[in-house]
Amino acid sequence: MAQSPTAAASLPKSRLRLSAYGERVAAYTILAAVFAWLVVNFLDNPQQFLSAAVFGISNGALYALIALGYSLVYGIIELINFAHGDLFMLGTLFSGFIITVVFGSKAMSAMGWVAFLVALVLVILFCASINMSIEFLAYRRLRHAPKLAPLITAVGMSFVLQFVGLKWNGSTQKSQPSVLPQGYIDLGGVRIYTSFLIVLAVTIPILGLMTWIVTKTRMGKAMRATAQDQDAARLMGVNVNRIISFTFGIGGALAGVAGLMYEQTVGTTRYDLGLQLGLIAFTAAVLGGIGSLPGAVLGGVLIGLIQGLNEGVRYGAGQRWTQSVVFSILILFMVFKPTGLMGVSMREKV
Amino acid sequence: MTETQTAVPEAEAPAPAALSAENITVTFGGLVAVNDVSFTVPDQSIVSLIGPNGAGKTTFFNALTGLYQPDRGGRVVLNGLDVTGMSPNRIASLGLARTFQNIRLFNLMTAEENVKVAMHSHLKSGVFGTVLGLPWQRREEREAHEVALELLDFVGIGKTAYEYARNLSYGDQRRLEVARALALKPRVVLLDEPTAGMNPRESAAFVEFVHRVRDERKVSVLLIEHDMSVVMRVSERITVLDRGEKIAEGTAEEVRTNPRVVEAYLGSSAGDNHITIADEEGE
Amino acid sequence: MAQPNFAVPVPQRPQNVDRTKRSWPIGFAIAAVVIFIFYSFILPYLTPDIRTVVQHWMPLGTINTALIWAMSALGLNIVVGYAGLLDLGYVAFWALGGYAAAWLMSYFVPVSAINILGNAAPGTKTGLHLNILLVLIGAAAFCALFGVIIGAPTLRLRSDYLALVTLGFGEIIPQIFKNGDDFFGHNISNGTQSIGPIDAVEGVTARTTVVAGVAQHTDVGWGDLLAFDHSGRFIMFTLLTALIIFISLRIRQGRLGRAWLAIREDELAASAMGVPLMRAKLAAYAVGAVAGGICGVAYALQLNRMLPDPFTFSVSITLLAMVVLGGMGNVWGVLVGALLIAWFNSTGLPEIGDTVNGTFGTNIDFPSYSFLIFGGTLVIMMLFRREGLLPERRTRLVLHEGAAGDTQAEEPDEELVDQAGAVK
Incomplete structure (x- = not known):
């Protein structure tokens, strides 16, 4: 019976709300701290700050390309494709192979541009077909398995691809010459590297193309239908296997483009590059809201910016802490805002 | 707290409630799944919650058991204890047990x-x-x-x-x-469509079983049920939901003759009282 | 499925559960004793040829390393196998346990030497020098605390996000130790310079005392009973492994183990049945972390110093491969999987490589294939034998749900049991 009406009043029924309030305070505090840090650094040395920011955004564009691959695949089969970063690493190796070995181009020239364009096409095909094969050989059989199984498989695939990279490129860092124009433009003390402009020139049209494919084409509509409900999509006549395969293809293509751009702008690569950059890119995808394509781009640029500033400004923690900074952001976001900046929340069905 | 019993409408029974829900509203985004529903489960009684598919019955269940948070103003009182906003496991350990529609x-x-x-x-x-x-x-x-x-x-x-x-x-x-x-x-057991997939004979045996559970285990039973023959035979009180709103409440006889109930069912399904829809409802 | 369906109407516990319950621990104990006797008393009297072969293929040091890996894998098994929480950053606990040992039993901590039943090297002027038992307890508690700290923010997350957050911690914590020579202006780990040497462990009692701030040699206690060479470590590591196995098995049978399994099966139903998800998951992290901490201490003792470089993501993955290979949730399977992989990784692969290269005159760098082997193992196990080599009975049932035509659910292979003996 209602024997303890007084005890009821004192029970911690508002615990949830309190912690939600605390979370909000914590989130705003962190945002305020970040903002203050930005302002202090900007005032300290505006040119340095802006140069670092531009450099960061250029990296961020590459992260965005990789993040899109994660986001696409996650959006459609809810799998964190751990092997995606390593696919990007293979993309860098393959691009280097085409440009430097096959074409023998070592500096900017007309031949270099031809090599660059051919490499762009080939690396897209190369990475797309690898990604599709992985899906076909491994993930497809595990589509109805417990969630842990495909995830562990993806981790395993990541190691297999790293092995390929290790055999291909050796265990040490190797650098390849770039065929892109070098140098920078000086805008009032702010350095804007030419490579940055080229990265943007390649990245932006590709992002536009992606958006067009996903929102306007039949294939894109089928993709979105499959992402929402595979069974329903199948009933509506969508070939789900083909759509998923196509999605992996697009993701792979983006990783390939990112690989080429990275190889041509940063230039150094190693078999474990994919692990590092892949995790950063995945963080970007989560930051933007996984499953959301504009979110992945936004997240990529933001992470690039954060990294650039962290490494480039006076009060930054420096390169040796980059990994920790990025992962701290990942953890903070996953804890406080798991839907990311542009994601939609999901509720489990009962 | 003390006004719990008096605040619940239509609680003529003097026996204290094992479970009472007051002004429960659940919204998903803009969609109102359950709208301002109040009701009471008296101690050691058998109460049913019925309604056409998508009426919000399971959502209401989930709001009671803490899986969903009812919107501001709603309250769930279990055994005299306000459990609104508590975690599902806390509510369960305080005496509100449930089964699941899809086992x-x-x-x-x-x-x-x-x-x-x-x-x-x-x-x-x-x-x-x-x-x-x-x-x-x-x-x-x-x-x-x-x-x-x-x-x-x-x-x-x-x-x-x-x-x-x-x-x-x-x-x-x-x-x-x-x-x-x-x-x-538990003090109250919520059974979510327990006869789904049973044949008429098994359903009949189930009616006996529910009585045994109540009598021997000294619990109240709250049923969500589609099989009207079960509902009519087993329930002491019936609450009818339609499109998230409570449209009727009373004994089996009162509900059966209530024009709004008849309309709700006629509007959505074949007209006889024997509505056996085995499979899932919305949400 | 090969399981009793409706054919067994009498409510009795399945017989073979009880059989395996006894045979595995006994086998473990016998194997340990046999190995100890072999290496301590028999091997020195064998011919040099045989000794060379043994030293190449199965040195006692390798067995000790394998036991260290096994401790960690068993800890990870609690988190992944029991509670179903994919932890990709388990290496963090290993590092934390190791550094806890380095702090508690070396010159490193900048205070005047404090000796608590420890074995400070004579002449040491600074640092904490605790007895090894105290260090183990301290490291276990330290890691349990970190398990809770790392676990707490992840609890509300979905399973794949959780994997990422643990991965994040698994990268951050080793990086902190790596850059620890200047951690907000403090030196917490000597950075890549490493902390060493760690105090010797000689017996269970103190052999040194601090006089006037300097450690002095005294000869109290029965230190000489257990010189801390390879055999001394072997005894200690075997006992620690046994302890972790014991804890795993006991907890699995109790209230908490049931709650973990329920969470693994259906989180939502578990919470509706009154299982407090947060507390149960935190407990899984904490208990798993304890094993990681113990393993870290053992690692520090084995190396006699603590350095941050080995703690990479691939360690976490190797541990995961051990758990997966052995059979998630099955303590004995994980033990066998861990010993096999650890041996293969440290000794087996290089030795096989040398033999092949020597025989065929090739020049293949076999250890570089470990990436392929581990990655491939994970993929192939997940595709074809998800329940592991020695599956837990119940896992075997479910993992083949939906995988039509797969009929590999036989009893634990006896030959593997023999192999397990052969490894040790």
Whole structure:
């Protein structure tokens, strides 16, 4: 019976709300701290700050390309494709192979541009077909398995691809010459590297193309239908296997483009590059809201910016802490805002 | 707190309520799934919640058990205790047990283990005690084991105690869900479409079973049910939901003759009283 | 499925559960004793040829390393196998346990030497020098605390997000130790310079005392009973492994183990049955972390110093491969999987490589294939034998749900049991 009406009043029924309030305070505090840090650094040395920011955004564009691959695949089969970063690493190796070995181009020239364009096409095909094969050989059989199984498989695939990279490129860092124009433009003390402009020139049209494919084409509509409900999509006549395969293809293509751009702008690569950059890119995808394509781009640029500033400004923690900074952001976001900046929340069905 | 009993409309019964819900509203985004529903489950009674598909019955259940948070202003009072906003496991351990519409057993655990999981909040052994195998923890385990077997016997599946839950037949799985719910020592048991997939004879036996649960276990039973023959025979009171709103409440006879109820059902399904829709509803 | 369906109407616990319950621990104990006797008393009297072969293929040091890996894998098994929480950053606990040992039993902590039943090297002027038992308890508690700290924010997350957050911690914590020579202006780990040497462990009692701030040699206690060479470590590591196995098995049987399994099976139903998800998951992290901490201490003792470089993501993955290979949730399977992989990784692969290269005159860098082997193992196990080599009975049932035509659910292979003996 209602024997303890007084005890009821004192029970911690508002615990949830309190912690939600605390979370909000914590989130705003962190945002305020970040903002203050930005302002202090900007005032300290505006040119340095802006140069670092531009450099960061250029990296961020590459992260965005990789993040899109994660986001696409996650959006459609809810799998964190751990092997995606390593696919990007293979993309860098393959691009280097085409440009430097096959074409023998070592500096900017007309031949270099031809090599660059051919490499762009080939690396897209190369990475797309690898990604599709992985899906076909491994993930497809595990589509109805417990969630842990495909995830562990993806981790395993990541190691297999790293092995390929290790055999291909050796265990040490190797650098390849770039065929892109070098140098920078000086805008009032702010350095804007030419490579940055080229990265943007390649990245932006590709992002536009992606958006067009996903929102306007039949294939894109089928993709979105499959992402929402595979069974329903199948009933509506969508070939789900083909759509998923196509999605992996697009993701792979983006990783390939990112690989080429990275190889041509940063230039150094190693078999474990994919692990590092892949995790950063995945963080970007989560930051933007996984499953959301504009979110992945936004997240990529933001992470690039954060990294650039962290490494480039006076009060930054420096390169040796980059990994920790990025992962701290990942953890903070996953804890406080798991839907990311542009994601939609999901509720489990009962 | 003290106005709990008086605030509930239509609570003529002087017996204190085992469970009462006040002004429960659940919205998903802009969609109102349950709109301002209040109702009471008197102590040791059998109450049904019916309504056409998508009426919000399961959502309402989930709001009661803490899986969903009711919107501001709603209150769930269990056994005189305001449990609004508490976590599902806290509400469960305070005496509100449930079964699931689409059976959710722990498939790779034996029937006996399934029941013992639900005793979690009534047992005390911690990490150290378990590792060291202290005498009182061994005794506690033994007692839990006996209680589990007794409960399995009560629901009639004592022989399958060491079968994995997934190997049980469909009917036995439903019974195991009830045994598991009873292991919480609840005041109120919520049964979510317990006769789904049963044939008429099994349903009839089920009516008996619900009475036994109530009488021997001294609990209140709250049913979501589609099978009107079961509902009419078993329920002391019936609440009807339609499109998230409570449209009627009363005894079987009152509900059966209520024009709004008839309209709700006629509008959505064949006209007779025997509406047996086995499968899922919305949300 | 090969499981008893409706054919066994009598409510009795399946017989072979009880059989395996006894045979595995006994086998473990016998194997340990046999190995100890062999290496301590028999091997020195064998011919040099045989000794060379043994030293190449199965040195006692390798067995000790394998035991260290096994401790960690068993800890990870609690988190992944029991509670179903994918932890990709388990290496963090290993590092934390190791550094806890380095702090508690070396010159490193900048205070005047404090000796608590420890074995400070004579002449040491600074640092904490605790007895090894105290260090183990301290490291276990330290890691349990970190398990809770790392676990707490992840609890509400979905399973795949949780994997990422643990991965994040698994990268951050080793990086902190790596850059620890200047952690907000403090030196907490000597950075890549490493902390060493760690105090010797000689017996269970103190052999040194601190006089006037300097450690002095005294000869109290029965230190000489257990010189801390390879055999001394072997005894200690075997006992620690046995302890972790014991804890795993006991907890699995109790209230908490049931709650973990229920969470693994159906989180939502578990919470509706009164299982407090947060507390149960935190407990899984904490208990798993304890094993990681113990393993870290053992690692520090084995190396006699602590350095941050080995703690990479691939360690976490190797541990995961051990758990997966052995059979998630099955303590003995994980033990066998861990010993096999650890041996293969440290000794087997290089030795096989040398033999092949020597025989065929090739020049293949076999250890570089470990990436392929581990990655491939994970993929192939997940595709074809998800329940592991020695599956837990119940896992075997479920993992083949939906995988039509797969009929590999036989009893634990006896030959593997023999192999397990052969490894040790």
